[in-house]
Amino acid sequence: MPQLDSGGGGAGGGDDLGAPDELLAFQDEGEEQDDKIRDSAAGPERDLAELKSSLVNESEGAAGGAGIPGVPGAGAGARGEAEVGAEVSPRRRRLLPRGRRAPPPQLRAALGVSSAQCVPAPASAPIPAVPPPLTPLRFSLQALGREHAAQRLFPDKLPEPLEDGLKAPECTSGMYKETVYSAFNLLMHYPPPSGAGQHPQPQPPLHKANQPPHGVPQLSLYDHFNSPHPTPAPADVSQKQVHRPLQTPDLSGFYSLTSGSMGQLPHTVSWPSPPLYPLSPSCGYRQHFPAPTAAPGAPYPRFTHPSLMLGSSVPGHPAAIPHPAIVPPSGKQELQSFDRNLKTQAESKAEKEAKKPTIKKPLNAFMLYMKEMRAKVIAECTLKESAAINQILGRRWHALSREEQAKYYELARKERQLHMQLYPGWSARDNYGKKKRRSREKHQESTTGGKRNAFGTYPEKAAAPAPFLPMTVL
């Protein structure tokens, strides 16, 4: 989205041209802004109420024989829903019962056990920026995930944007205003003295770093560069092993909107972190690495695991530095077998090819939004089923103001741009077929009666000019 490129042209070329979706996302929202704002302020209970209602109505509509309800009930509230008067979006149509599992009843069950299942914040108490503490299990898993995540991080990227973020007006007056992000930024750059952390959760021991990251949740560049627990770089790495594929000065402003998962912040900000120090101003990315705390010369375990030494696909970026977007083929099973295979080194060429780590797609704006807000929704409700949560998040996404959405689009644009810089030869095509696709027959069934075009909307709407120029708000 060129309008989003406040840099007046940006790093170059087509990358600055956001996908049409980004423009379309703001369509039909002009006169709906007021409604959206009201809805947005209505709180989670309304989200759920709408969702429940719409699900019920949609199901009833389907059962009624027409197959498609004319208006999805109260669910129309979030956006004014003028567009659903005549036709229901393909996405909503997909909510209708289909296939062997009849999702709507499932979701109704998940959402409709009772309104009490969702525990919204009291009316007098606004939704906290920081979600309630996580359960011990989730807490430890996230901590573990974060640690492993750090192992996959490029040590040569750093919170420089964070520093910029502190200076950037949009970071002090936008989506993260008066949130923990500000504190997070500060802590990232001005961490408490070693041992000053008062959080009862001890920092995971470094020795864990030698363990393979089994079950490590996939992290995006967003996670990585906003990681509150950046990977400490060994002195030798920081001095001589850091290779950068490109000099990318125009990336200097990346990730100025720091966040990471909301759910991680409460404890992560209180973790004691080693002091940060800038690496090399000559680097494409300015680096801030935690000063090594290990004895000089001591091996740095975080980079010793074979699975962490997988080369990036970046030409001139030798194998040493893993990247959060790089993951073993698919999950922990593969990771374990990957280790074994590395030990035996007896795989066939084809097998090796199959074991090549996957470079994931960069997250789009909505994915970034979901990643950030999921924990919040989970905290507000007892829901855990992602399908239901995603529905809520989808509605909230539409209820966001243009300014709020624009920030995620900008973040996503930067993520794509950085991804492109890091993996010049990568294509989304590379990952095609790596997921087992649902059967063609089933998919056709699901799309029968309504097709979603490349813009996720109706062709006639896609043809409409986008009234919104995000540039004006950035």
Next chain:
DNA sequence: ATGCCTTTGAAGATT
């Protein structure tokens, strides 16, 4: 163990 569900957006593939 694996895939589906569900969301939006991006991008490759197909018509």
Next chain:
DNA sequence: AATCTTCAAAGGCAT
């Protein structure tokens, strides 16, 4: 050019 398809995250659930 327009449309279709796949994948990105996530976690419960069905097979």
